[in-house]
Structures are given as C-alpha cells and as structure tokens.
Amino acid sequence: MTRLLHRWPGVVGLALLALLAVSGAALSIFPAAERLSSPRTDPTASIAEVASRIQSAIPGVEQIRRSPSGRITAFWFDNGTPGSAVIDPATGQAIGSADPNQIERWMTNLHRSLFLDDTGRLVSAAGAASMLLLSISGILLVARRTGGWRRWFAPLRGPLAGRIHVELARAAVLGLLLSSATALWMTASTFSLLPDGPAALDQSAASGKKGAALSAMPLLAATPIDDLRELTFPYPDDATDVFTLKTDSGTGAIDQGTGQTLGWVDLTAWERATETVYMLHTGRGASLLGLLLGVMALAVPAMGITGLVVWAAARRGRPSIKGNASPSGADVVVLVGSEGGSTWGFAATLQAALTKAGRRVHVAPMSAFAPGRTRAATHYIVLAATYGDGDAPASAKGFLDRLSALRAAPSAPVAVLGFGDRNFPRFCAYAEAVDTAARTKGWNTLLPFDTIDRQSPQEFARWGRTLGQALGIPLELDHQPVAPRTTGLTLVSRRDYGQEVQASTAILRFALPRLGFLQRLMGRGFARFEAGDLIGILPQGSTVPRFYSLASGSRDGFVEIVVRKHAGGVCSGMLTGLQPGQPVEAFLRRNPTFHPPRGRKPLILIGAGTGIGPLAGLVRANDRLRPMHLFFGMRHRDSDFLYGAELAHWASEGRLASLATACSRGEHPRYVQQVIARESAALAAAIGAGAHVMVCGGREMASGVAETLAAILEPMGLSPARLKAEGRYVEDVY
Amino acid sequence: MKKILAALALTTALTLPGVALARPVTLTTTLKSYGGDGAYLAIYVTDAQGAYAGTLWMAGGKAKYYEHLADWYRATGGNASEINGITGASVGAGRTLEITLDLADALFDAGYTLHVDAAVEDMRDSPNDVSVPLTSTNAGQAVQGRRYVASLTYAM
Numbered sequence: 001m002t003r004l005l006h007r008w009p010g011v012v013g014l015a016l017l018a019l020l021a022v023s024g025a026a027l028s029i030f031p032a033a034e035r036l037s038s039p040r041t042d043p044t045a046s047i048a049e050v051a052s053r054i055q056s057a058i059p060g061v062e063q064i065r066r067s068p069s070g071r072i073t074a075f076w077f078d079n080g081t082p083g084s085a086v087i088d089p090a091t092g093q094a095i096g097s098a099d100p101n102q103i104e105r106w107m108t109n110l111h112r113s114l115f116l117d118d119t120g121r122l123v124s125a126a127g128a129a130s131m132l133l134l135s136i137s138g139i140l141l142v143a144r145r146t147g148g149w150r151r152w153f154a155p156l157r158g159p160l161a162g163r164i165h166v167e168l169a170r171a172a173v174l175g176l177l178l179s180s181a182t183a184l185w186m187t188a189s190t191f192s193l194l195p196d197g198p199a200a201l202d203q204s205a206a207s208g209k210k211g212a213a214l215s216a217m218p219l220l221a222a223t224p225i226d227d228l229r230e231l232t233f234p235y236p237d238d239a240t241d242v243f244t245l246k247t248d249s250g251t252g253a254i255d256q257g258t259g260q261t262l263g264w265v266d267l268t269a270w271e272r273a274t275e276t277v278y279m280l281h282t283g284r285g286a287s288l289l290g291l292l293l294g295v296m297a298l299a300v301p302a303m304g305i306t307g308l309v310v311w312a313a314a315r316r317g318r319p320s321i322k323g324n325a326s327p328s329g330a331d332v333v334v335l336v337g338s339e340g341g342s343t344w345g346f347a348a349t350l351q352a353a354l355t356k357a358g359r360r361v362h363v364a365p366m367s368a369f370a371p372g373r374t375r376a377a378t379h380y381i382v383l384a385a386t387y388g389d390g391d392a393p394a395s396a397k398g399f400l401d402r403l404s405a406l407r408a409a410p411s412a413p414v415a416v417l418g419f420g421d422r423n424f425p426r427f428c429a430y431a432e433a434v435d436t437a438a439r440t441k442g443w444n445t446l447l448p449f450d451t452i453d454r455q456s457p458q459e460f461a462r463w464g465r466t467l468g469q470a471l472g473i474p475l476e477l478d479h480q481p482v483a484p485r486t487t488g489l490t491l492v493s494r495r496d497y498g499q500e501v502q503a504s505t506a507i508l509r510f511a512l513p514r515l516g517f518l519q520r521l522m523g524r525g526f527a528r529f530e531a532g533d534l535i536g537i538l539p540q541g542s543t544v545p546r547f548y549s550l551a552s553g554s555r556d557g558f559v560e561i562v563v564r565k566h567a568g569g570v571c572s573g574m575l576t577g578l579q580p581g582q583p584v585e586a587f588l589r590r591n592p593t594f595h596p597p598r599g600r601k602p603l604i605l606i607g608a609g610t611g612i613g614p615l616a617g618l619v620r621a622n623d624r625l626r627p628m629h630l631f632f633g634m635r636h637r638d639s640d641f642l643y644g645a646e647l648a649h650w651a652s653e654g655r656l657a658s659l660a661t662a663c664s665r666g667e668h669p670r671y672v673q674q675v676i677a678r679e680s681a682a683l684a685a686a687i688g689a690g691a692h693v694m695v696c697g698g699r700e701m702a703s704g705v706a707e708t709l710a711a712i713l714e715p716m717g718l719s720p721a722r723l724k725a726e727g728r729y730v731e732d733v734y
Numbered sequence: 735m736k737k738i739l740a741a742l743a744l745t746t747a748l749t750l751p752g753v754a755l756a757r758p759v760t761l762t763t764t765l766k767s768y769g770g771d772g773a774y775l776a777i778y779v780t781d782a783q784g785a786y787a788g789t790l791w792m793a794g795g796k797a798k799y800y801e802h803l804a805d806w807y808r809a810t811g812g813n814a815s816e817i818n819g820i821t822g823a824s825v826g827a828g829r830t831l832e833i834t835l836d837l838a839d840a841l842f843d844a845g846y847t848l849h850v851d852a853a854v855e856d857m858r859d860s861p862n863d864v865s866v867p868l869t870s871t872n873a874g875q876a877v878q879g880r881r882y883v884a885s886l887t888y889a890m
Binding site for chain 2: 075198
C-alpha cells in the first residue's frame with residue numbers, strides 16, 4: 001500500500017514535481033541576493049529616526065516598507081505622480097528602483113501557478129500534495145528497506161539507482177516535507193480557506209488636528225527599525241486620517257495631530273502562523289534556510305529519474321501475471337520470494353493452472369504479505385528462493401518480521417515450497433526458515449515443506465499433483481523456464497594453469513560482443529559490466545544456467561573469467577575445452593552486492609583458487625589507486641599462481657598496495673586464513689579504520705576466513721556478521 | 735482584450751437617489767506595460783461631496799488583497815456585498831478591460847466622479863489612479879491614469 005502511494009504520485013507527477021523543484025531552487029537565490037545587496041540598518045535606530053530622514057529627503061512620502069531581508073522601500077506622490085524607490089536608511093535617500101526583478105517575477109509565476117492563474121495554483125498545490133505524500137511514504141519505505149527506524153541511516157546495498165534514490169532522499173526529505181507542507185498552507189491562505197486575515201483596528205478617536213512631528217510619536221520612537229513592516233502616512237487632505245504602523249507584532253494607529261497612539265492590535269495566532277509559513281517556504285527573512293531548501297529541492301529531478309529506473313527494473317524483473325485476481329477477492333494467495341526472477345516464472349505457471357481450474361488467484365511478492373487484505377483466502381502458497389547464505393531474497397525482504405508481528409496466523413492453511421540448488425550446503429535455507437516460522441506461529445499446514453532443485457520442471461510438476469490432491473482439483477503444472485537471451489562470445493585467448501596439481505584451471509578471455517546503439521545507450525547486457533558481475537552460460541541440453549564471476553569490466557574491452565575443470569562438470573568441461581576462435585552463448589547478470597562501495601576506504605580482498613578472478617578484475621580497474629590488499633590462496637606457486645605476472649605489474653603501478661599469498665602444497669603448506677591470522681594486527685587496524693572486506697572463492701575457504709576474522713575482530717567488539725549487516729563484508733562463494 | 739458584459743443593472747448604481755432612467759455605458763480601461771503581475775482594479779463612483787456612492791466593477795477575485803485598493807477599501811471596509819456579482823479577473827499589464835453596464839442618467843453632469851484604484855503584487859499601490867468627473871462632455875475622451883492606467887474612456 002505504502003509502495004503504491006509512493007509509486008503513482010511519483011510516476012504521474014514526475015514532470016510537474018521536477019518543474020516545481022527546479023523553479024523553487026532558482027527562486028531560493030533571490031532572498032539571499034536581496035539580503036546581501038540591501039544596505040545594513042543600524043539596529044539601534046528607531047522607526048521615528050529613519051522615517052524622519054526619509055521624510056526630509058522625500059517630502060511627499062506616503063508609505064515606508066521594510067522587507068524581511070531588511071530592504072527599505074519608500075512610496076510617494078510627487079505632484080500627483082506616484083513613485084517608489086529603495087532607500088538607504090542611513091541617509092533617507094533613494095538609491096535604486098523598487099520595481100520587482102523580472103526574472104524573479106517570471107519564475108514565481110511559473111512556480112506557483114504555471115502562468116495559468118487559479119487553475120495553475122491548484123495544479124501546483126496538487127504537486128505539493130504529491131510531494132508530501134511521496135515524502136511520507138518514502139520515509140516509511142526507507143525504514144522498511146533498512147529494517148527498522150533505528151537503522152534508518154544504515155548503509156545500503158543493491159543496484160546503484162536504488163541507492164542513489166535513497167541516499168538523496170535521506171539528505172533531502174526533511175526539506176521536501178517542509179517545502180510541500182508550507183506550500184499547501186500558502187495555497188489555502190491564498191484561497192482564503194484560513195482565518196488568517198488581520199484583526200480590525202479602531203481609529204475613530206482621531207483628534208482631527210494635523211502636524212505632529214514623526215519624532216514626537218512615542219510609538220515610532222520606541223520601536224526599532226528592524227521591527228518595521230509598513231508605515232503608512234495619513235492622506236494629505238484628510239485630517240481625520242491616521243498614521244498606520246505594522247510591525248512584527250501587530251498593527252497600531254497614531255494620531256497625526258497629537259502623535260499619541262490611538263489603538264493597537266496584536267497579530268492573531270493565524271496571522272503569525274501564516275507569516276512563519278511564508279518565511280519558511282520562500283526564505284524571505286531566513287535566506288540561508290531558503291538556500292538549503294533550494295539545494296534539497298534539486299534532488300527531486302534526480303530522485304524522479306532514479307525512481308523511474310528502480311520501478312522499470314522491478315517491472316522487467318518479474319513477469320507480468322495475466323489475470324491476477326485482486327487481493328480481497330482471491331481464494332488462493334501465492335506469495336513469491338525471488339532474487340533473480342526465475343521463481344516468478346514458476347508462480348506464473350502455478351497461477352495460470354489454478355486459474356484454469358476455476359480458482360481466483362492473487363500473486364504477490366512475499367514482502368507485501370498482508371493477510372488483512374486477503375480475507376477471502378482459503379489457501380496460501382509460498383514459493384521462496386534463498387539468497388546467499390540463507391538470507392531472504394529481494395522480493396521477500398521483511399516477510400518474517402511481518403509474519404511474527406501478526407496477532408495470529410491466518411486461518412487458511414499454507415504450503416511452503418523452496419527453490420534452490422543442492423550443490424550449496426544451505427539448500428533452501430530461507431524457505432525452511434519460513435516454514436519453521438509459519439509452524440511456530442501456529443499456521444495450519446496445507447502441504448508438508450517441499451523443495452525444487454535447480455528449477456526442475458519435473459519436481460515442480462510432481463509437487464503440483466500433490467497440491468491438486470490437497471485442493472481437490474486435477475492440477476498439471478507444465479513449467480517451461482524462459483531461457484535468457486544470450487549473446488555469442490568468441491574466445492580470443494586462454495592461459496592454462498594447475499595441471500601439475502590436479503587443478504586444471506584456465507583464464508579465458510573473450511572478445512567484447514558488438515552491440516547495438518540502443519543497447520549501449522541503455523547500458524543493457526554486455527554494454528556495461530564490472531568485475532564481480534556474473535555471466536550465465538547454458539550448457540547444451542540444460543535449462544539451468546551456470547554462473548561465473550567476471551574478472552574484467554566493460555572498460556577493459558574484453559570479457560574474462562577463470563574456470564576450473566570439475567570432474568564430470570558439463571559446463572566447466574565445455575569451457576575449458578574451448579580453443580581461441582570458438583564461440584560460447586552467454587548472458588550477463590549483474591551482481592551489485594559484490595561491487596566495492598565507492599570512496600577511498602581500503603579494500604581487503606581475500607580469495608582462493610578461481611576466486612581470484614573478480615578480485616584481480618577490481619585491482620586491474622583500480623585507476624584511482626585506492627589502497628587494495630590482496631590475500632590469495634593457491635595450491636603451488638609454480639603451478640596455479642593465477643595472474644602472477646600481472647599482480648606484480650599492478651603492484652608496481654600502485655594499483656595493488658600489498659599481496660600476501662598462501663600455498664597449500666610445497667615446502668610450507670598454508671591456507672589463506674593462516675596468512676590472515678599472521679597479519680591480524682594490520683587487518684584489525686584497517687577494519688577499525690573503515691576498510692571493506694570482499695571474499696571470493698570456495699565455501700570452505702570463506703567460512704574458514706570468517707572464523708579467523710571473527711577471532712581477530714572480537715577484541716574490538718566487531719564481528720563478520722556485524723560488518724555484513726553494515727555492507728562492509730561481502731562474499732561471493734560457490 | 736477582456737470584454738465583459740454586465741447585463742445586470744448595478745444594484746448600487748440603481749439605488750442612487752433620483753434614479754429614473756438608465757443607459758448602457760461602455761467603460762474601456764487599458765493598462766500600461768508596467769512590468770508586473772495582473773493588476774487589481776476597483777472602479778467606483780463618489781458623489782459631489784466626495785462620499786462613496788457605489789462600485790461599478792472589481793477586477794481581481796481574492797478578497798485578502800482588497801486592502802491594497804486603499805481608497806475603495808477605506809470607503810467600503812472591503813464589504814463583499816458591494817461587489818457581489820460584479821467581480822472579474824485581474825487585468826494583465828498592457829491589457830484592456832472593457833465592461834458595458836447600465837448607468838443611471840442621474841449620475842451624469844451631477845458632480846459624480848468615476849475613480850479607479852489599482853494595486854499590483856510586490857509593486858506600489860496606486861489608489862485613485864484615475865479620477866474623472868462623470869459628464870456628457872467627458873464621454874468618449876481618454877483620460878490617463880497616474881501609474882498603472884494608460885487610458886480610461888467611457889462611451890455612451
């Protein structure tokens with residue numbers, strides 16, 4: 001719901017909000033410029049003094065105004081011709097034109113009414129209302145994404161556009177809340193919807209005499225010039241008229257014959273509120289705040305664009321579910337936890353089959369789990385993949401929290417189906433956690449927990465028949481995974497290592513494929529990638545791709561991976577058998593979680609075997625000479641020292657700050673974690689100073705490294721888990 | 735050009751003493767290119783003693799700004815019933831406001847004066863920008879205003 005309230009005002013109002021924000025930012029400059037260019041007033045001077053000076057310089061003066069920036073303007077009639085000028089308060093002399101700046105006037109009209117008068121004012125107000133809605137829903141969404149209010153400022157992970165969007169929002173949201181709320185107040189005031197008019201001032205007791213000197217008026221003598229808003233002189237021919245004084249605190253009438261104060265009314269609370277709102281919105285009287293709000297407003301167009309990118313990526317990432325039932329009318333609710341999007345494909349197959357069998361099916365991401373909105377549901381089905389080491393996949397973030405926050409589990413029973421790969425030790429760990437949590441909550445089980453290995457259509461069909469029995473309907477799930485669109489890559493060179501140590505490994509370098517203009521412009525596919533991203537390769541006769549970490553970025557001009565030949569491995573055997581000139585079909589999968597965060601903080605790179613690939617790619621791309629410390633574990637220095645020559649060269653160029661190697665065979669057999677333990681003091685100091693840790697390689701190596709680091713960090717009150725939560729410890733393991 | 739036909743006889747004008755007959759009068763007000771936002775204009779009549787007699791037209795719809803039409807505001811206290819049904823949009827710089835209304839014969843050659851108060855946002859107020867006696871001889875003669883009004887003509 002919050003997401004909808006964030007998305008649609010954003011998408012629909014994008015152009016309007018960008019226009020309002022940019023014009024608002026431009027307008028924020030004027031009060032500051034006026035403040036800098038206005039002559040300073042002596043703050044101890046009284047209104048009587050300054051007004052007397054002006055009156056002697058300009059005898060026909062009939063009104064004196066002071067703007068919140070301190071600029072003093074006089075208005076007069078000279079032989080029936082009205083005139084006006086900015087005044088130097090020290091001399092009372094006119095020093096410049098008081099007419100409004102034409103650019104400011106044009107920009108103001110654009111900003112508040114789009115040159116469309118009252119219609120435009122209402123459109124602008126609708127823009128402000130959308131901005132307010134976006135700010136509030138955005139604050140809630142950030143809390144949801146980071147995992148709670150206390151972590152509202154926590155570091156972010158994930159694709160760049162999303163991170164930019166949230167970082168800008170964190171910096172600007174307070175200003176946008178203030179600007180949009182005050183804009184709505186000002187619109188209400190303009191349309192007289194607020195009781196903020198002035199209180200009536202009684203001036204009937206005028207003496208009917210004329211000729212008191214300004215200096216003889218106690219109210220003017222007692223009020224400092226900085227409190228002045230407006231002093232209006234009586235009509236020359238009207239002895240019953242009075243001096244009217246408006247100050248920061250109220251309005252008074254002064255007899256022009258006796259100089260005595262005839263009456264005074266304070267500003268009403270509504271008037272004060274409106275004036276404060278006006279100051280906060282325009283920066284008139286608070287020019288620094290105005291500039292700050294202006295800068296914050298500039299984030300709006302950037303947030304609009306990144307927001308659109310995030311939205312488009314989310315749409316692309318999930319197949320459109322045809323005929324998805326509304327939440328309230330659905331009897332079967334399918335909740336999807338997917339990282340790369342393939343689980344959505346299974347959900348679509350399930351939804352189509354159930355719908356054909358006459359059920360009303362609502363498919364939603366697990367992160368949107370809200371049983372209060374699906375009251376008609378008779379069955380819940382959870383399809384959950386697993387991310388990394390048992391974590392929630394992207395579309396399931398927050399599901400477990402939502403479940404445990406429920407007062408009671410839904411009465412309709414649930415079936416949990418896990419998707420994963422049995423090659424990983426923590427196979428379907430997240431789905432299992434979901435199933436356990438459901439049972440702990442007392443949620444009735446529709447089907448026992450089940451799993452699908454490597455997207456097997458056969459296993460899915462089998463599970464479908466069990467589900468059909470439980471629902472009392474025949475159910476045939478015929479899932480055809482959508483093959484990703486691949487690109488042909490041609491091998492240009494290969495370097496072989498490790499035959500002597502029974503670890504036949506090759507560094508394979510492919511030519512960058514030729515790309516269409518549009519692809520390059522949009523940065524799709526192989527147009528833009530970095531070391532640490534993945535390429536997927538479909539072995540013949542398989543629908544399940546194998547992924548390899550890239551050891552190069554698109555700027556290097558080639559696609560490089562490191563592959564070790566596994567006994568009986570279909571894909572690794574095919575790749576390591578490739579000769580230069582031969583092609584392979586591949587597609588790109590971004591892996592933003594394994595990109596180093598920007599900045600100059602040192603990177604500690606730890607890898608073993610083929611895990612050196614993406615780490616070497618990072619060092620190669622280190623043009624800014626950020627401190628990078630590499631720990632590399634191999635079998636034998638003479639046999640599988642991958643990138644040995646390049647690493648020495650990169651060290652001489654300053655791309656690599658230090659290199660520590662461990663060889664598990666030979667004279668002094670050691671594992672990489674032992675080298676890490678040896679360097680514990682230096683590592684503790686670097687991590688304490690904010691260094692990031694990136695680990696790539698086999699699962700055993702990664703858990704050994706995590707244990708060793710845990711021991712090193714413990715005295716500092718840190719742990720790998722805590723660093724992971726902060727995004728300072730990332731792993732790419734296999 | 736703004737062309738407004740005030741088909742209804744003006745309530746204030748009709749309640750003037752001695753009203754017997756009325757005739758259609760076209761009032762054309764052209765503004766200078768003063769380089770500001772649209773002007774609020776109050777067009778009203780005072781009698782031979784200078785006392786407020788009635789309003790003919792109010793250009794500008796937001797009551798909170800009427801206090802800047804200082805003479806008119808002093809005379810009427812900003813009373814909304816004075817301009818009920820005779821309010822239109824503000825008039826842009828360089829634009830012309832044309833209104834046709836039925837004015838009582840008794841207003842002419844009897845010491846009545848036609849006034850225009852003008853006000854523009856962020857610029858100085860100009861009460862009594864135009865004041866011209868209502869006489870048959872003045873009819874058709876353009877009068878220049880003091881600050882915002884380039885010319886005002888009333889034609890019978």
